[in-house]
Amino acid sequence: xxxxxxxxxxxxxxxxxxxxxxxxxxxxxxxxxxxxxxxxxxxxxxxxxxxxxxxxxxxxxxxxxxxxxxxxxxxxxxxxxxxxxxxxxxxxxxxxxxxxxxxxxxxxxxxxxxxxxxxxxxxxxxxxxxxxxxxxxxxxxxxxxxxxxxxxxxxxxxxxxxxxxxxxxxxxxxxxxxxxxxxxxxxxxxxxxxxxxxxxxxxxxxxxxxxxxxxxxxxxxxxxxxxxxxxxxxxxxxxxxxxxxxxxxxxxxxxxxxxxxxxxxxxxxxxxxxxxxxxxxxxxxxxxxxxxxxxxxxxxxxxxxxxxxxxxxxxxxxxxxxxxxxxxxxxxxxxxxxxxxxxxxxxxxxxxxxxxxxxxxxxxxxxxxxxxx
Numbered sequence: 246x247x248x249x250x251x252x253x254x255x256x257x258x259x260x261x262x263x264x265x266x267x268x269x270x271x272x273x274x275x276x277x278x279x280x281x282x283x284x285x286x287x288x289x290x291x292x293x294x295x296x297x298x299x300x301x302x303x304x305x306x307x308x309x310x311x312x313x314x315x316x317x318x319x320x321x322x323x324x325x326x327x328x329x330x331x332x333x334x335x336x337x338x339x340x341x342x343x344x345x346x347x348x349x350x351x352x353x354x355x356x357x358x359x360x361x362x363x364x365x366x367x368x369x370x371x372x373x374x375x376x377x378x379x380x381x382x383x384x385x386x387x388x389x390x391x392x393x394x395x396x397x398x399x400x401x402x403x404x405x406x407x408x409x410x411x412x413x414x415x416x417x418x419x420x421x422x423x424x425x426x427x428x429x430x431x432x433x434x435x436x437x438x439x440x441x442x443x444x445x446x447x448x449x450x451x452x453x454x455x456x457x458x459x460x461x462x463x464x465x466x467x468x469x470x471x472x473x474x475x476x477x478x479x480x481x482x483x484x485x486x487x488x489x490x491x492x493x494x495x496x497x498x499x500x501x502x503x504x505x506x507x508x509x510x511x512x513x514x515x516x517x518x519x520x521x522x523x524x525x526x527x528x529x530x531x532x533x534x535x536x537x538x539x540x541x542x543x544x545x546x547x548x549x550x551x552x553x554x555x556x557x558x559x560x561x562x563x564x565x566x567x568x569x570x571x572x573x574x575x576x577x578x579x580x581x582x583x584x585x586x587x588x589x590x591x592x593x594x595x596x597x598x599x600x601x602x603x604x605x606x607x608x609x610x611x612x613x614x615x616x617x618x
C-alpha cells in the first residue's frame with residue numbers, strides 16, 4: 246500500500262492516507278499555539294489549555310490569551326486592551342467574550358440576548374443542569390464555562406432552563422428566544438451542515454458544541470409543541486422543518502465519522518493527557534447516544550407504507566453506534582476539583598482498546614427492536 250511521507254525537514258512521519266498526512270502537516274505550518282503560563286506545555290486548542298490549567302494548576306482561566314480583540318471590541322472596531330473583562334467592556338457595561346479566530350472553528354455563532362446577561366443567564370444555566378441535564382447528560386458540566394462556550398450552545402441551554410422554571414411568562418420568553426435561534430441555525434447552515442459537503446470526512450473539523458446546541462434546540466421544539474401529543478407507540482410527531490434539521494444533523498455526523506470509535510481516538514490524541522482525552526471522547530459518546538435516543542422517540546407521517554401511514558424515523562439505526570458505552574459516571578458528573586480528583590483516583594482510563602466486542606453496535610438488533618426500527 247502506498248504511503249505518504251511528511252515533506253517537512255527532520256520529520257519522518259508517514260501515513261497510508263493522504264488526508265491524514267495533510268492534517269499532520271498542518272501542525273507544522275500552524276503558528277497559533279496556546280502556551281500554559283504555569284508550565285512549559287503548549288496546546289493546539291484553547292479549550293484544551295483551559296482544561297489543563299483547571300485540572301493541573303487549579304486555575305479557572307489561563308493567564309495568557311491569544312492576542313485578539315474581544316467580541317464587543319471587534320463589533321465596534323474599538324481597541325481592546327485584553328483581560329477578562331477588558332476595560333472597554335467594563336466602561337460600556339456589557340459582557341466581555343473572547344473567541345479564538347485562528348482555530349479551525351466553524352461553530353454557528355449568535356450574539357447573546359441582552360435580556361439573558363449575567364445573573365439571569367447564570368440562573369437559567371443552573372436550572373438547566375439541575376432539571377434537564379440529569380435526564381440528558383451530554384454536555385460536560387465540569388468543563389463547561391459560560392464565558393467561553395459558543396453562544397448558540399449557551400442560549401440553547403438557557404432556553405431549556407427557562408422552560409423548566411414552569412413560569413408562564415418565562416416559558417413564553419423561552420419560545421421567543423427559541424424562534425430567534427431557529428433563524429440563526431438556518432441562516433448559518435452552510436457553516437455546520439456537513440451532510441452534503443463534497444469534501445466532508447472524518448479528518449474535518451467536528452463542531453461538537455454547535456451540534457449539541459442543535460440537538461438541544463430540537464429537544465426543546467418537541468417539548469413545547471408536543472406537550473401531550475403521542476402516537477400509539479408513545480412517540481412524538483415532529484414538524485417537518487425540525488425533522489429535516491434532525492436529519493441534517495444525523496447525516497452530518499455520519500459524514501464526519503463521529504459514530505466510529507477509532508475516529509474519536511485519532512482526533513484527540515494530540516491532547517496527550519489521558520483524563521482530557523477521556524472527557525472529550527466521553528462527551529462525543531454521550532452526544533451520539535442522545536441523538537440516537539431522540540431519533541428513536543420521533544415519528545413522521547408517511548415514513549412507512551402501512552394503513553396508518555405512520556412510522557418511525559429510521560435515519561439512525563443502532564448499527565452505526567460503533568463505540569463502547571460511556572464509562573465512569575461518577576467522574577463524568579464531577580464538578581469541583583476535589584470531586585474530580587476523588588473520582589479519578591484509582592480509575593484506570595483505558596482508551597487504547599479497539600476491540601469491537603464492547604461496541605454498542607453489537608446489540609443493534611435489540612436496540613432496533615426496542616425502538617421499532
